[in-house]
Each structure stands twice: as C-alpha cells, then as structure tokens.
Amino acid sequence: MNDITFPPAGYVATESAVAGIDLYMPAPEADKHREVVQFSCPQCDAETAYSAEGGGLTCTYCGYHEPAPQEIVGKGAEEFEFTVTTVNRAAHGWGVERKALVCQRCAAQTSVPPDALTHTCPFCGSNQVIQQQAPQELLRPRFLVPLTVIPDQCRQQVRAWLGSSWMTPAKLQQIARVAEFTPLYLPYWTFDARTTADWRAQVAHQKTEWYTDSEGRRRSRTRTVWKWESGHVDHFFDDLLVPGTGKVSRLLLQRLQDYNLQDLVVYEPGFLAGTQAQAYDITLDPAWERARHLMREATQEACRGQASNSRMRNFSMTLDFSEESWRYILLPVYVATYRYQDERYQVLVNGQTGTVAGQRPVDWRKVWLAAFGLIAPGLIAGLVALLLAASGTETGIFVGVFGFIILVVGVFWAIRIVQQAQGMDDA
8 A cells, every 4th residue: 555645637625524535626627727816818818927937927828928118227226224114114915816725734824826726735744724814914025936846846856855865765766756846936935134243252272381200201191272362253144034934844945955045036026926925924023033043153253253263261352243234035936735644744845946955754664774784884893702601711701892983983973873764754
C-alpha cells in the first residue's frame, strides 16, 4: 500500500471522517479545464493568467500573449523613511478586486482572484477554507520580483531534493511526479540602515613567564592576562529581508532567501492574474524591530571580530541607527503540501531561483541501523577485550583501549546522525 497520498489530477481533497483515509471528489469542471482569473483576452474574451514561462498574460484558449509591464527598477526601487507622512501617503489594497481565502485549520489568509474556485489552503493542504472580501486597509506592495520558475522545473528540483538524503523513505520521490505546486507571492519588508558602534572589552592575552624551580631548572608557565581593547564599526545594511508573514516557517523562508533584488519591477495587478498572493500579517513596526535585532547582532559580531582574540569579557557596545528606510515588496514562491503516513509536510520552491526548502519525513529504521553500525565495532572490541582479560592474555588491555576509542568516535557520529535526522523531521 502506498503511504504517500496526493489528490489525483482533476480531483480535490475532502476531509475524511475516517482516520487515516484520504477521500477525493471530482473537481468542478472550471477547475479542471481552465484557470479562473479576472483578466479577459482581447481576442476571444476568455480569461487570461500570468505565465511564468512567457513573462506576461497568456490566454489558454487562443494563445494570445500580452507582455506584462516590466519596468525593472532593481535595487534602485524607491524606499521610504520612517515617518507617519510616508505611511499615510502610501497606496492601500491590491489595486484590483480580490478575495481573501481564510484557512480554518492554520489561520493563513491568502488573496485570490474574485471568481477563483480554489478550496485548498496552499500552506497546509486543508480544504476547510472560507472566502471573504479581501481587506483594503493594508498597504499596497510597490514592487515585486516576477515569477520565472515554471511548475515542471519545480517538480525536477523537488524530486532531486527529496532523493538527496539517504535518511528519507524510498517512496518519497514519487511525490514530485504528482504534486501540485501553487504559485504564490509572499509579503516581505526590506530595510536599509547604517549602524555605528563603539565597543570596549577585556580581551584575553597569553603571557609566558620563566622561572627557576626548587631544583634550579629553568621552566616556563603561561597565564592569561586581560587587557582592555576598543574599536569602532560603521556598517551599512542594504535590503535586509524580513518576511511579512508568520504563517510560514521562518527557518524554511531563511533557506529560500537567495532572491536577486536586481530583478525588482514596479507592482502591477496583472502580475497576480491567476496567481495567489498573501498580504502581510506582520506589520511594519514589528518587522522593523526584527530587522534592528538582526542588525544589532551582526554589528556586535563585527565588533567582536575586531578584537585580537575571540575570548573576552566585560564586553559593552553603544549602537546608533541612521539612514533608515523601508519597502514593502512581494517575492515569488511555489508551495506544495503532501501527506506521508497521516502527517502533513510542506515544500517551498523559490519562484525566481528554484531553491528548495521543506520538510522531509525520516526513515528512522535506516537512522537507527546506521547509528548502531557506528557503535557496534567499539562494543565488539570491548567484548573481545573482556574475554581476553578473563583468559589472562596481556593483549586484552590494548584491545580494550582501542575499542574504547572506536566506541567514543562511533557514539559521536551516531549522535550527529540522529541530530541531523531530527533537523530534517522538524524543519
């Protein structure tokens, strides 16, 4: 029996009342044969959707293609100061009618076209969702990085990623063949700031002293001498990314943040045609606090790096921020959820670079066998040493010492393997 389940093509998942059984129902005809969006084709009046492959609006009926307005501004995209005026002056809403898809299972809220028929949450795979009017009081994104990776590339990348570890179940690669990857724009804040810091600390220095012992022999000894050191750090942070959503694992998002912001373009509603998007649920103030925390840590690390030794005490630092500015942007990602042995897992693909991050179940039988295989030689050597010692053989001591060393090394690597497996399972 296949432990991996995913809705077959043309079907949607339903919540089963029977534990451990997935039920599927035929998808509505509109879902199976066309993408429901709000942009009409000027040739045949059918609906069009943004195409990552073509880089514009494409009609799936007559093949009409309209390039999206891509005013590439890159890292020169306008930034805003931290003033009430700039926030109040900023546009709000999406600039086009959209609905909010609210998940009753994970509480994620996703923006969809007004006539979209989707009933699955892209973050957890649940179909316990409701549609409501999208809020218009939120700030409108000013820029975005267009979606360029296509679903077929997602499947190739995820298939390679799922098979990149010997710790995962053998069946896991089958997911990439059937998985439906939902294109989605996630909210991000970018922050610029200059930090200037003055630091002071006592730094450890080793001092060698020579002395004559009681027998008249010349000897040396080393002692630690603490000396005060100080310095100055001036650093400019350019486009520090902070996610605007708390509905996706921060760890997974960190693994995806190899975006090239040189590809930023001016936001146009057409980029969201046929594509889901998420408005921010982490507002500007807490996002800026997170950015300041990251900047403070990086500046402190730079200060410590100036010291002549990493061992120090009584460290203190005065820190000032200046030239602070922010942007609200959208970045592309593909989201897929899958179920393995009644557990849901999530996979994300960077919609610009194809980088994969996600959760993978671990085949713990493989892990424990590998861990035991590392420890076993040391245990066997110890048993042999005991037998030799019981028989009065002098080599028993040497075998015992050798076995103890092998056992310590084996235990060390066994712990490392188990920790690595836990990290894959908990990501």
